[in-house]
Amino acid sequence: MSSNEIDIKTNSPEAQPDHPWERVKSARKENRPQAQDYIAKLFHGVYEMKGDKVCGDDPSIITAIGWFESWSVTIIGQKKGHTLEERMKYNFGMPHPEGYRKSIRALKQAEKFGRPIICFVDTPGAYHGVEAEQRGQGLIIAEHLKAMATVKAPVISIIIGEGGSGGALALSLADRLIMLENSYFSVISPEGCASILFKDSSLAQTAAESLKLTSEDLKTFNIVDSVIKEPEGFNRFNMEKSVADVSKEIKTTLRRLTRIDPAKLVEKRHQKFLGMRGL
8 A cells, every 4th residue: 555545444533433424524625625626736738628519518517638747638527616606606516417428528539539537526416406307317327437437548536525426426437546535435425315214314424324435445345446645634725735646646547557458448447347246
């Protein structure tokens, strides 16, 4: 394990019952760095691409091309916003179907031009309103998963905050999946789980304890490939250490993945996720 990864210690304070809920709250903090913050510090020559060529543009998902050091890359990120006005603009980080169609467009373009793909995951879940379902939300997420699974290009996904439900999974089917220490990744939000299991969303903390959604849990299950430790006082004004660690992870992974034949890369990706069946 590299120095920027976390040792898994079941007797540490993090393993106490209240720990998962604290992680969820940390992942939701207003001043936690978001996709646009990382993009500004990690890449240069960034050119944003908008629109899905079908319905419109969804600002809660950003797709762009840019440079990471000497690599030309495709960038996909989910945006929540830091202020109330921004959060309303980005629908509180809950993408509509056109956002995922825009992302699929970026994936296909990356394959065409041989660009590695870097995704920043940060959403409580895909938007579940009636209008989103009418425009095929479930179907487009399934199509996005297929696109991620089959794209003949290296894929790196980094969970930087919330990793809720299929909305996050859509961008997480990657060759290497990385988590920030205080992010979470779960099949459903704690509130949604509590509403279904306990008929009471106020029991979200109890649900969080059972969902095994922390970075340590997911590293133990081999679902996440590495975890990046967060510095004390971590926020968007104090993120340089984490940016350096994320950059190191991306660089190391790109050096390895770009040497693999694209067809072999897809095969190895399939085997990675098929290997999770026994969990």
